[in-house]
Amino acid sequence: MSGWTIIGVGNRFRGDDSVGPYVIDRLRSRLPSSTPCIENNGDMTSLLDEWRQRRVCLIDALQAEDQATGAILRLNGLAEEIPPTLCRTSSHGLNLGEALALAGALDALPERLDLYAICGEDFSPNASLSAAVEDAARQVEREILEKLSLHTGGV
Template identity: 40%
Template sequence: MSGRVVVIGVGNPLRGDDGVGPAAVEALRGRVPHGTALVVSDGEPARMLDSWRDADTVVVVEALRARSARPGELHILSAADAISLTAATASTHALGLGECLALAEALDRLPPNLVVHAVEVADTELGEGLSEAVRSALPGLVDRVAAAVRQAHGQDRRP
């Protein structure tokens, strides 16, 4: 195992709250251990699979549109949870995260450790900027992701 840790912020900053993944990655700069790969992705499956090649731990940050929406609510999902949960939800990407993870599983390309940190969103219409609910949730989301990354690196405290 390489010990490689990758954080992937999935989303499109030009689609309102769908920009939460890229915003989280930007907020993580300087807050995670050296050597952590910080990646922004539009969610295209081939690029996603390529970005986590040879990684031992992958942390995905994603917007979630649940049927009983509670904008700003944070979720931590395993790959299996993300596959089953996102199959019943809408995605702003051509293929959702659930389909991407199912494809990775079918191709035996899931990393050994993968966790999804998701925030329920309010607005994914065209336009820049996060809604108030998601903007308010962003610091807590970033704290959770930073803690997961430090744990993956075997660190118990901030670098």
Template identity: 40%
Template sequence: MRRRGRIAVIGVGNEFRRDDGVGWAVLARLQDRPLPPDADLATCDGDPGRLIGLWEGASLAVVVDAAHAHPGTPGRVHRLELDAGVPAQPATTSSHGLGLGEAVELARVLGLLPDHLVVYAVEGADGEFGTGLSPAVAAAVEPLVEAVEDEIVRGRDASAGRSA
């Protein structure tokens, strides 16, 4: 089990499937930012077991993933949040065979959800093989980086308030 109280930031996807790499692009930008030492950055292909392992024991987990919506608005960002212990059956928004919804439900049943989970799902335009994000999704990256940094600050403040 990973250290308790940490913040897990997870970029989900496949950087070789165009817009499916948005989570990885956000993580790459975050690596260049001054983040607190309790923020662990990781990429993941979306496998539920790996996702659960990455967020296990975290006080806050922030996940960034591509989403497919029909009809969709490429670059539109959806923010979802869940506190541990709150039963939920989130819709699968991932582009993967088994998605984030299944990981959340499995973690809930096993008691392995982080204390607080925030998901940023970005509607994509292009999931074909190749590298590089479509213009609409690329434009969402920097605002997402800032939003994730804000989540980290709020998560640290909330954690500090609970331990005071």
């Protein structure tokens, strides 16, 4: 089994959508250089190469009216249904659910996909990361560090 790869999905310039890159920035300084930390700006087709045959922690923003801003949804991306609110269309016309289906057809699935979706509120251009989403991002950062430590005997 391969090592872990961390992928943060989102646009740095769209408020709470920047949570994925935010977590990636924080983890890069805390993880060994042998642990890939990849920023994906929403290009779902590039995920096929980024996650192929790897154990992946993927961080993304979620729009959910029934969840509080900053709520964290944790999913096994290979075994659980991806909520439609995580299936935003990217500029390439694929969403996360479709990218997983395509990866399955092309034998390009990750070995493991631990998905951390953080509920955001403001996705407008040039908005800042909201305080509740920033707090949730730091919680996800801690959880990922703990997961990697447990699975590798230390990071």
